[in-house]
Amino acid sequence: MGDTGIVPAGLAAAGSKLWRSITADYDVEEHEHLLLLEACRVADRLDRLAMESAGAPLTVKNFKGDEVANPLLVETRQQGIVLARLLASLRLPTGDEDEALRRPQRRGGARGT
Template identity: 60%
Template sequence: MTTPKPPADLKTAGRALWRSVLADLELDEHETALLRAACRTTDRLEDLAAAMEGAPLTVTNSRGDEVASPLLVEHRNQAQSLAKTLASLRLPSGLAADGELVRPQRRGAARAAYGIRGAVS
């Protein structure tokens, strides 16, 4: 199996994630789109980390209050986004005894608060 080439716009960290995921897995198109988003977010996190290098963790806002640096806030937001995107991919955590890939359990829709249309409650 040949690993698909990473998108041209990815940087070092994004390319590394791309290659590590696709080294052993074949993804469907919707999963590839999620991986592409995760790789771009990984690159963004690296850019933010570089921008924060040596920068203060707090800044003074227009009212004179000391608040978290916007870079720090954005880094946290991007990290949360990456975690959610990777969780959506449901990447396998290894092999089961039968040789099948072990993926995290699906949650959400089946356990949602919504009922089945037309069902009597």
């Protein structure tokens, strides 16, 4: 198993929890720390967006007076996509897979021309 280590400064509750849960269970390589740190920051951002958008209307009027999606909801969706991509890029195992199959083989070099 991994080493919980020290939670990086600046992370709030959600980011700290994500950091501890991943570093406690997995050996995160040095080059993956930056991806994990950014995923933790996004998790914190999603928490703040959830708090700010609680009770907020689903639509608001833009500068032209048109009803548009609330920017908080749009940003929440975009940050959710970012979090999913960051976590997928860490290639963490998803269950009780055989030890030999714990992490998918990493691709080497650039593909295509």
